[in-house]
Amino acid sequence: MNIVTALVRLLLFPGILFAVPAAWFFLWVERKAVARMQGRIGPPFMQPFFDFIKLLGKHVPPRAGVGGLLMMTWPLVAVASAGVAVGLLPVLPASGGFEGDLILLLGLMEVPSMCLIAAGFSSRSIFGEIGSAREAVLSVSYNVVFLLAILSIAASQHTFRLEALAQLPVSPLQVVGVVALLVCLPAKLHLNPFSLPNAEQEIYAGPLTEYAGPELALWELSHGLEWVAATGLVATLIAPQATAWWLAALVFVALSFAIVLLLSAVSAATARLQIDTTVRFYWQCTLVFAVLAVASALFMRFRS
Amino acid sequence: MNLWKRLMCYSRRHSPWIFHMNAGSCNGCDIELIASLTPRYDAEQLGVLHEGSPRHADILCISGPVTHNAAAAIKTVYGQVYGPKAVVAIGSCPASTNVFIDSRTLEGPLDRHIPVDVYVPGCPPRPDSILQGIAKAAEILAERGNHPPASESASETKSGEARQ
Numbered sequence: 178m179n180i181v182t183a184l185v186r187l188l189l190f191p192g193i194l195f196a197v198p199a200a201w202f203f204l205w206v207e208r209k210a211v212a213r214m215q216g217r218i219g220p221p222f223m224q225p226f227f228d229f230i231k232l233l234g235k236h237v238p239p240r241a242g243v244g245g246l247l248m249m250t251w252p253l254v255a256v257a258s259a260g261v262a263v264g265l266l267p268v269l270p271a272s273g274g275f276e277g278d279l280i281l282l283l284g285l286m287e288v289p290s291m292c293l294i295a296a297g298f299s300s301r302s303i304f305g306e307i308g309s310a311r312e313a314v315l316s317v318s319y320n321v322v323f324l325l326a327i328l329s330i331a332a333s334q335h336t337f338r339l340e341a342l343a344q345l346p347v348s349p350l351q352v353v354g355v356v357a358l359l360v361c362l363p364a365k366l367h368l369n370p371f372s373l374p375n376a377e378q379e380i381y382a383g384p385l386t387e388y389a390g391p392e393l394a395l396w397e398l399s400h401g402l403e404w405v406a407a408t409g410l411v412a413t414l415i416a417p418q419a420t421a422w423w424l425a426a427l428v429f430v431a432l433s434f435a436i437v438l439l440l441s442a443v444s445a446a447t448a449r450l451q452i453d454t455t456v457r458f459y460w461q462c463t464l465v466f467a468v469l470a471v472a473s474a475l476f477m478r479f480r481s
Numbered sequence: 482m483n484l485w486k487r488l489m490c491y492s493r494r495h496s497p498w499i500f501h502m503n504a505g506s507c508n509g510c511d512i513e514l515i516a517s518l519t520p521r522y523d524a525e526q527l528g529v530l531h532e533g534s535p536r537h538a539d540i541l542c543i544s545g546p547v548t549h550n551a552a553a554a555i556k557t558v559y560g561q562v563y564g565p566k567a568v569v570a571i572g573s574c575p576a577s578t579n580v581f582i583d584s585r586t587l588e589g590p591l592d593r594h595i596p597v598d599v600y601v602p603g604c605p606p607r608p609d610s611i612l613q614g615i616a617k618a619a620e621i622l623a624e625r626g627n628h629p630p631a632s633e634s635a636s637e638t639k640s641g642e643a644r645q
Contacts, residue, residue, distance in 0.1 A: 208525070217523040221495070224528055230492035231539070236563045238536070304534075381533035389536040389563045 182273045190426065191409065192264035199430075200401025201225040203408070203437050207368075210441035225401065232394035238387075244299055248388070251296040252395035258288035259402035266409045267340040268429045269422045274340040279331055282339060283324065286406055289399050290316050290365070293374065296396075297384025308383025311452055312374035318459035319364040319371075325467035326357035329474035330414070343413045350473040351414065357466035358411050359436070364459070365407055366400075368444035373452050408436040490623045493539070493565070496528040497619035500538035502558055504591070506545030509605035510572035514542060517608035517615075524612055527619070535561040540618050542611075546574035546581045547589035559595045565626060567598040567618040571611060576600045598622075 186192055204225040212219025240248060262285035265278055290312060297309025331337050333350055345351055364371040375383040382388075385396055412432035419425040450458070501514055518524050518531055532538045535558050547555065559568070568591075573579040575591035591597055598621050601614035 212523070212525060216520040218526050219523075220525050220528060224496070227492040227496040227528060228498075228530075230488055231496040234489045234493065235539075235565070238563055377533045382537060385537075386534045387536060393537060 179273070186273075187261065187264040191266050191268045191405075191429070193260055196260060196263040196402055196405050197398070199405045199433075200398060201229070203404040203433070204397070204401045206434065206437050207404070207441045207444075210438055211445040214442065214445040225397070229394050229397060232397070233391050235390035235393075237390050237392075244301070247299045248296060249392060251292040251299070252388075252392050252399060255289040255292040255399035256395050256402065258285045258292075259399050259406055262286050262406040263402055263409060265339065266406070266413055266429075267343045268409070268413060269425050270418070270420060274338055277337045278339050279327070279337045279342065282406075282410070283327065286365075286403070286410070287316075287320070289403055292399075293384050293396075296388070297374075300384065300387035302387045304380040304382070304386045305384045307380050308374045308376075308386070311376075312384065314452060314456060315364055315371065315373055318456045319361045322357055322459055322463045322467045323361040323365070326354040326361075326470050327410075329467070329470040330354040332471075333474040333477040335478075339413070343416065344418055345414075348477075350470060350477060353466055353473065354470045355411060355415055357463060357470060358414070359439075360463050360466065361459075362407055362411070362436075362440055363443060364455070366404060366440065368440055370444075370447040370450045371455050372444070372449055373455060376449060404437065405433070408433040408440075411436055486626075490626070493623040493626075494619050496530075497540050497615055497622065498530045498532045498538050499540045499542050499569075499615060500532050500535045500558070500562065501542045501544070502555065504543050504545035504551035504555055504575065504589075505548035505587075506572065506574060510544035510574070513605045513608050514544065514571060514611055517611045522608045522612060524615070527612065527616055529612075529615060536563065538562050539566055539622060540615060541566065541568045541595075542571050542615070543568065543575055543591055544571040546578040546584075546587050547591055547594065548586055549588055552588040552594055555591070555594050565622055567622045567625075568595055569599045569601060569611075569614050569618045570597045571601050571614070572606055573602050573604045576602060579604060 188194060205220065205222060208224065209219040262282055265282045265285070267274055294309045294313050297305035297312070330345070330351060331342060334341060334345065336342070363369070367375050375385065385393065388396060409429065412429050416425070416428050416432055419428055501511065503511055516522060518529070535541070541559060541562055543555065545551065570576055570591050574581065575589065575597070578584070578587055578589040581587055588594070599614045599618045601611055603610060
């Protein structure tokens, strides 16, 4: 990957220029889909954009010292890493990449969650601390399955290159891995039934309780970019190979949209679980998927 | 710059996030406010979100005749909402203390403590009139922008005099 393709991928497609409107669009799709399933009409199309602009115009809360500086830093780091993670997705055919970009992508996708944990604790709000503790426990639980699933797909192919993984033919291992990833996505995106860190009826807004104005706008944006990155990762894994770049982009957007609809349907149809039930669900039930995926990956390696 | 201001004005009008506070209400108005968020009235069409934290809110919705206990809390919560902000008084109680008038446990009406932008009268008001009140408050918010309400300093002195 030379510098020009890297910049194009980071800034144009699927990077910032595509990812930010897509983030707002997915946030709207989620809210609209939940509203339609509850028999409401739901927010207008530009709603997340209006929310973002309005939050930018709010007063910045005065916070002194290192704590205030840290609280300002976390959303910036979260947005930056989620944006770069989207830029790494191998959407277009022959768009280049480098050995090990899967590891970088997984690492970057984890940064917003860590920033959220840190933000809750540095806000010193009791609700923020409870939310952060829940997010930490949740992230330890779902990440075992998430990482095992995707690493077993990679290990079966002897590569950590995203582009090679995107071009895989359909195999039982890939199906098991993608199902395991899909089960982890509601927890990663804080959706029902795993919306524990931002459980609004219990702990207000969780780690974001003390945030306001432009910082809250950045958190909303980083959440939207996480949507694009997480659904995009699954979309690139299951997307059929296309030679034309516009077809590849179209398939990517359509698949991401379908995954967003699926996740919204699940979140509208379920109620929040307790934290111990959630942890038990990930450690006991879905670990089966991950173990299956790892076992079949090892099997495929020995056979090949 | 003008374009940015117009965009900001438009966004403020279309994205009012509310925080609801009970200042000694009988719960009638609270039920009606929640009803305005439910599928039948669907406040989200106007961009209204019911926020759990006053830090996120633009519009403070207060119901109840302001009891002794609630008076200090109202000022705290009003300070926790960052500007630009607006206040909607829901029901007849915050406007006039309603049937509780002359009660010795009250410090109402609401405008003795904080500046109120929109009154929604009724005991309780219907959800559609609450929605109209919130939409009106969002319009006031958009027009006023970053300037604090003129009545803010006046109401401070007024409440100070009343205490003395």
